[in-house]
Amino acid sequence: MKGKLSPFFILLAAMLWGTTGTTQALAPNTAHPIAIGATRLAVGGVFLLLIVLIRGQLNFKDWPIKTTILASLCMALYQPLFFSAVSITGVAIGTVVAIGSAPILSGLLEWMYLKTRPAKVWWYSTFLSIFGCLMLFMNKESVFVNPVGILLALGAGLSFAGYTLVSRDMVQKYSSLSVIAVVFTLSAICLAPFLFIFDMSWIMSLQGIGVSLQLGIMATGVAYFLFAKGLAHVSSSTAVTLALAEPLTAALLGVFLLGENLTITSWFGISFLILGIGILIFTSKNSSNQKELRKN
Structure with missing residues (x-):
């Protein structure tokens, strides 16, 4: 049963991540994007750590320190790079390059380090989803290609792909909640200096508190817990492709909550995204059913 639900856990996580842009748009004007990212990890890390401590699930016996540090660095790097x-x-x-490159980079990392070549259907659904993502953002604003910005976006995509690959091995051996609690606490510590560099007075307002709690608890704590649960039964390359539901959710929230308008091209992009993600979920469910039949 867990294997069947895993793709949907990741999909739900991506939908929660998709609320980030809308939430940031509702943040106080004085809130810097990097400061919001640092606050997000800080609130999320503390929230997850408290839950783990309350449930008494934190056990550092035979804990993979090197892997944990690597996963934490990947997650910490993703925020400022993106x-x-x-x-x-x-x-x-920035969004298309960062989010669009992550699935391809994840597939290549999986191929290089795990010697696991992604299936053909993964390539089809991934390119279909990335093409949809490209169409979705094509007419959002005037295109300005900056080489430095592209490199930073690719770095963000590589960071997310690296986090997914590294953390997958951990969530298969240890409690998903414990893994993300430790990883996000360390990531928050890495980004803590940003909290002193930027103006943080906005966080004391009612609006600032609401934004921080939404981003930290729902879009980080709950979202990454669901992602980790799904990652235990889904390959890292498949998980990162399913995460493309994030820009899809962000676009739809922009239309229905922020009053944004999408062009026909963008709506076609949404259709391709849904199709690509749907194919991947369908094939994942079929592979899970085949594994269960082999066991029986």
Whole structure:
């Protein structure tokens, strides 16, 4: 049963990540994007750590220290790289390159380090989803391609792909909640200096508190817990492709909550995204059913 639900856990996690852009749009004007990213990890890390401590699940016996540090660095790097890329080369290009490159980089990392070549259907659904993502953001703003911004966006995509690959091995051996609690606490510590560099007075307002709690608890704590649960039974390459539901959710929330308008091209992009993700979920369910039949 867990194997069948795993793709949906990842899909739900991606939908929660998709609320990030809308939530940031509702943040106080004085809130810097990188400061919001650092706050997000800090609140999420503390939230997850408290739950683990309350449930008494934290056990460091035979804990993989090197892997944990690597996963924490990947997650910590993703935040400033992504936000910096978006600020330099724009939301459209920055998002497409970062989120679009992550599945391909994840598949290549899986191929290089695990010697596992992704199935043909993964390539089809991944390119279909990335093409949909490209169409979705194509007319969002005037395109401005900055080489530095592109490199930073690729770095963000590589960071997320690396986090997924590294953490997958951990969640298969240890409690998913314990893994993400430790990883996100360490990531938050890495980004703590940003909390002193930028103006943080916005966090004391009612609006700032609401944004911080939404981003930290729902879009980080709950979302990454669901992602980790799904990752235990789904390959890292498949998981990162399913995570492309994030820009899909963000676009739809922008339309229905922020009053944004999408072009016909963008709606076609949404259709391709849904089709690509749907194919991947269908094939994942079929592979899970085949494994259960072999066991029986």
